[in-house]
Amino acid sequence: MRIRLLWAALLLCLFAGAAAAQSRTLTGHVVDAAASPVPFATISEKGTRNAVQADASGSFMIRVARLPVTLVFSATGYAAHSVSIDEKHSGKPLQVALTRSTATLDEVVVTTLGSTRSAKEVGTSVARVRASELTMAKVSGRATRLEGKVSGLVIDGRPDRPKAETPMAPVATETGTAPSRPKKYGKQLTAGELNDFRKWKLWSDYTESDFETSSSRWGLRFRQRYCVQVQNELRGPVAGAAVFLLHPDSRDTVWRAVTDNTGKAELWADGAGHEEGAVAYTVACGGTERRRALPFRRGINQLTVPVACAVPEAVDVAFVVDATGSMGDEISYLQAELNDVIGGARARHSDIRLRVASVFYRDRHDAYLTRHSDFSEDVAPLLDFVSKQAAGGGGDFPEAVDDALATALDSLHWSASARTRLLFLVLDAPPHDEARDRMDSLVRRAAALGVRIVPVVCSGIDKPTEYLMRCLALATNGNYVFLTDDSGIGGKHLKPTTDEFKVELLADLLQRLIDEACYVAPCDPQLLQPAPVALVDSGSVQLYPNPTHDVAHLVTTKAVRELFVTDFTGKLLQRLSAGIKTRRWHIRLGAYPSGTYLLRYFVEDEGWRTARVVLLR
Numbered sequence: 265m266r267i268r269l270l271w272a273a274l275l276l277c278l279f280a281g282a283a284a285a286q287s288r289t290l291t292g293h294v295v296d297a298a299a300s301p302v303p304f305a306t307i308s309e310k311g312t313r314n315a316v317q318a319d320a321s322g323s324f325m326i327r328v329a330r331l332p333v334t335l336v337f338s339a340t341g342y343a344a345h346s347v348s349i350d351e352k353h354s355g356k357p358l359q360v361a362l363t364r365s366t367a368t369l370d371e372v373v374v375t376t377l378g379s380t381r382s383a384k385e386v387g388t389s390v391a392r393v394r395a396s397e398l399t400m401a402k403v404s405g406r407a408t409r410l411e412g413k414v415s416g417l418v419i420d421g422r423p424d425r426p427k428a429e430t431p432m433a434p435v436a437t438e439t440g441t442a443p444s445r446p447k448k449y450g451k452q453l454t455a456g457e458l459n460d461f462r463k464w465k466l467w468s469d470y471t472e473s474d475f476e477t478s479s480s481r482w483g484l485r486f487r488q489r490y491c492v493q494v495q496n497e498l499r500g501p502v503a504g505a506a507v508f509l510l511h512p513d514s515r516d517t518v519w520r521a522v523t524d525n526t527g528k529a530e531l532w533a534d535g536a537g538h539e540e541g542a543v544a545y546t547v548a549c550g551g552t553e554r555r556r557a558l559p560f561r562r563g564i565n566q567l568t569v570p571v572a573c574a575v576p577e578a579v580d581v582a583f584v585v586d587a588t589g590s591m592g593d594e595i596s597y598l599q600a601e602l603n604d605v606i607g608g609a610r611a612r613h614s615d616i617r618l619r620v621a622s623v624f625y626r627d628r629h630d631a632y633l634t635r636h637s638d639f640s641e642d643v644a645p646l647l648d649f650v651s652k653q654a655a656g657g658g659g660d661f662p663e664a665v666d667d668a669l670a671t672a673l674d675s676l677h678w679s680a681s682a683r684t685r686l687l688f689l690v691l692d693a694p695p696h697d698e699a700r701d702r703m704d705s706l707v708r709r710a711a712a713l714g715v716r717i718v719p720v721v722c723s724g725i726d727k728p729t730e731y732l733m734r735c736l737a738l739a740t741n742g743n744y745v746f747l748t749d750d751s752g753i754g755g756k757h758l759k760p761t762t763d764e765f766k767v768e769l770l771a772d773l774l775q776r777l778i779d780e781a782c783y784v785a786p787c788d789p790q791l792l793q794p795a796p797v798a799l800v801d802s803g804s805v806q807l808y809p810n811p812t813h814d815v816a817h818l819v820t821t822k823a824v825r826e827l828f829v830t831d832f833t834g835k836l837l838q839r840l841s842a843g844i845k846t847r848r849w850h851i852r853l854g855a856y857p858s859g860t861y862l863l864r865y866f867v868e869d870e871g872w873r874t875a876r877v878v879l880l881r
Contacts, residue, residue: 288331290349292358294322294339302362305339306592310346314659315589326589327630329659337362451604453597454750455720455773456765459743460734461530461835464828465561469761470731478731483700484707486738488533488540489560491837492547494523494567495857499881501527501785502569503683504576504714509533510546512555518545521741522714525683525784526831527857530711530741535704564837566855573787577617578679579686580639581609581778583650584623584672586665586691586722588630588658594722594747594754595655598690602650604771606643609778616683616782620646621676625668630657633664634671639678658693665695669706678713684781685715688745688774689736692722694729703732707739716742718777720770723747723755730760743777745770780833785859795832795860807863811878814854816863818875820847824865827851832860832876853879 294305301322308315309328318324326335332350342362349358460466466487467475479485490509494502502523509519509531521529533545544556550569557565583602587595606620621639626632637649669689678685687710695703710717717740719733725746737744747757750767768776783795806819818827823845829838840851853861858881864874 288333289325289327290333290335290358291323291325292360294318294324294337294360294362296342297361297363299361302339302342305337305342305362308336308338308589309659310334310336312659312661314657315592316656327657327659451601451769451771452751453594453601453753453770454748454767455745455770456748456760456767457743457745457773457777458734458760458762458765459834460738461741462830464836464839466738469763474727474761478728481728482732482735483704484732484735484739485534486532486735490519490531490533490545490547490557490565491560492523492529492531492549492557492565492567493856494527494529494549494569496571496573497568498573498787499857500573500787501525501857501859502571503527503784504681505529505549505569505571506712507531507547507549507567509557510548512544512546519708520712522712523549524714524716524741525781526833526835526859528741528831528835530738532739564855575784575787576679576681576683578619578682579613579616579684579778579782580619580621580679580682581606581686582621582623582639582672582676582688584625584668584687584689585650585653586626586663586668586693587624587653587655588626588663588693589656590658590692590724591722592655594692595653597753598722599650599653601771601774603647605774605778606647608771608775610643612775612779613782617641617679618782619679621672622646622650623668623672623676624653625664625671626657627659627663628667633667636671636675638676661693662696663691663693665689665691665693666699666702666706669703669710673706673709673713673715678715682714683784685713686718686742686778686781687715687740688718688720689733690720690722692724694726694732707736710736710740716740716781718742718745720745720774721747721758723757725758727758727761730758745773745777783832785857805873805875807875807877811880812853813880814852816851816853816877818849818851818863820849820865820867820873822867822870823847824867826865828864829853830862830864832862834862837861851877853877854881857881 294302294307296302303318303322305318305322305324306315307318307324307326309326310333314326314328316324316326332348334346334348336344336346337360338344339362342364345360345362347358347360466489470478492507494505494507496502503525505523507521507523507529508517510516511518518533518535519531521531523529531547533540533543540559546553546555547557547565547567549567550571552567552569554565554567585595585598610618619639619641620643621637623634623636625634637646640646672687707717717736719736719742721730721733734744736742744760746760747754747770748767749757785795804821806817808817810816824847825842825845827840827849828836829840829851830836837856840849851863856879858879861877861879862874863877864872866872
């Protein structure tokens with residue numbers, strides 16, 4: 265017995281020693297050649313995404329998985345410096361001295377979004393400022409020297425104005441709380457949106473080989489789509505209703521979803537193990553069924569349920585944010601953007617019960633795994649919670665995305681009845697490979713709860729992660745949002761696999777998505793107002809009657825071969841094709857509930873055109 269206890273003690277010591285050897289916390293100070301602190305320097309572990317920033321006094325703390333390790337120290341205006349650290353030097357604080365950079369500027373092209381590009385890359389008017397005009401100016405700060413040379417740029421010395429060359433992110437403390445730092449301002453980050461529901465054929469941007477590679481990697485493939493439109497007997501959309509895709513024989517639930525604010529639900533049969541068309545599934549909602557449900561390519565499944573018109577007042581919006589070290593280049597800007605988005609949504613939608621919540625997450629073995637602020641109609645506590653978070657930890661590429669989603673779905677108290685539930689997932693890395701099965705379970709739970717996931721991907725994302733995030737959006741009736749390089753903030757941003765997208769300010773894009781999700785057609789069709797539409801560019805066309813009770817007649821300026829019907833968010837509902845090009849179209853809308861619809865068509869030499877029509881039933 266004593267021998268067994270001795271062996272157990274030895275094993276514990278060995279495991280404890282191994283665990284300690286696998287993780288080290290390194291501390292120190294970053295100074296310049298005169299031994300003065302270099303504030304907000306970036307400290308990164310070479311060959312990984314593990315990075316933190318020093319505080320205002322140059323102090324830093326970074327956790328590494330193992331030794332030896334090489335740390336790279338960099339700061340604006342200084343040359344990067346690498347330091348190799350082994351076991352011998354790991355026990356005492358480091359003193360790292362940086363030297364001023366001797367690099368010079370040639371020519372700067374300043375765009376209205378603050379990005380730096382060559383003149384050939386910029387299609388709009390630019391102002392050129394040569395390096396000599398900066399170095400010869402008898403004022404301090406490069407931004408000040410640009411005043412009067414760049415249209416729209418005015419610099420003053422007031423403390424409430426943004427300064428040039430402010431640090432990009434706060435350093436993380438051991439508890440993950442952000443220290444005081446210069447304020448970032450919103451409406452600087454740029455982004456694009458990719459909504460796969462606007463495509464007639466899913467994944468058409470991918471080659472079959474690329475699709476098979478990505479779908480095999482994550483075990484997710486969403487191709488067998490069944491779209492259901494639920495309306496009441498007064499032809500109004502029904503929001504917040506549970507909808508089921510059922511196997512015709514066993515009556516097992518293949519997929520469960522909840523109708524959105526337009527009364528539509530997205531159901532998927534890919535996980536059932538059958539090829540498309542092999543099984544005639546049933547769709548059901550509130551005791552109403554449709555046997556032999558139509559796959560999307562054959563039409564929308566219309567269900568009419570005997571319920572009174574009711575417009576839920578609650579709108580739940582949660583922000584789930586990656587707070588690992590690799591987010592250090594953008595997280596403080598994102599915090600400012602979220603402040604603008606949350607405050608703006610509250611101001612624009614005072615007539616609804618807007619509830620907001622947030623989850624910040626890191627990775628296993630970090631200072632914390634997840635922390636959250638639950639739903640509340642009072643936005644002040646949430647804004648305070650968000651402002652106190654900082655980037656730190658991480659180390660490898662994958663992060664605890666699955667734990668973050670589990671916290672959001674299980675620990676946040678979502679409204680039992682809501683017109684929409686949005687979850688913005690802000691991240692720059694995928695989940696760990698071993699979380700693959702759990703991600704499948706989580707996305708099914710989100711769909712069943714009616715939580716629409718909107719990934720917002722930042723710098724450093726790769727193609728397999730893009731595929732996974734687009735799957736999360738498709739499965740839960742969400743959108744895919746991605747930051748772009750146009751702002752000049754953060755690292756390199758991946759362009760999505762798609763044919764076209766529009767660049768917007770991130771804050772405006774998120775506010776638009778919230779606005780679209782908040783809109784619900786009133787119970788009385790006579791009170792119907794046009795829904796918020798991002799872009800209507802119909803050119804000189806005739807569209808009548810408008811509003812219409814069923815058929816709308818459209819006469820285009822040039823003959824076209826195809827016309828698409830979408831809801832007001834751009835989600836594709838119907839494709840109309842003509843044998844030959846024609847200018848006259850007769851569109852029957854009577855099967856849809858009252859609301860705003862878009863008619864989209866492509867005109868040669870002009871591009872896409874969009875006309876808006878209001879349907880009153």
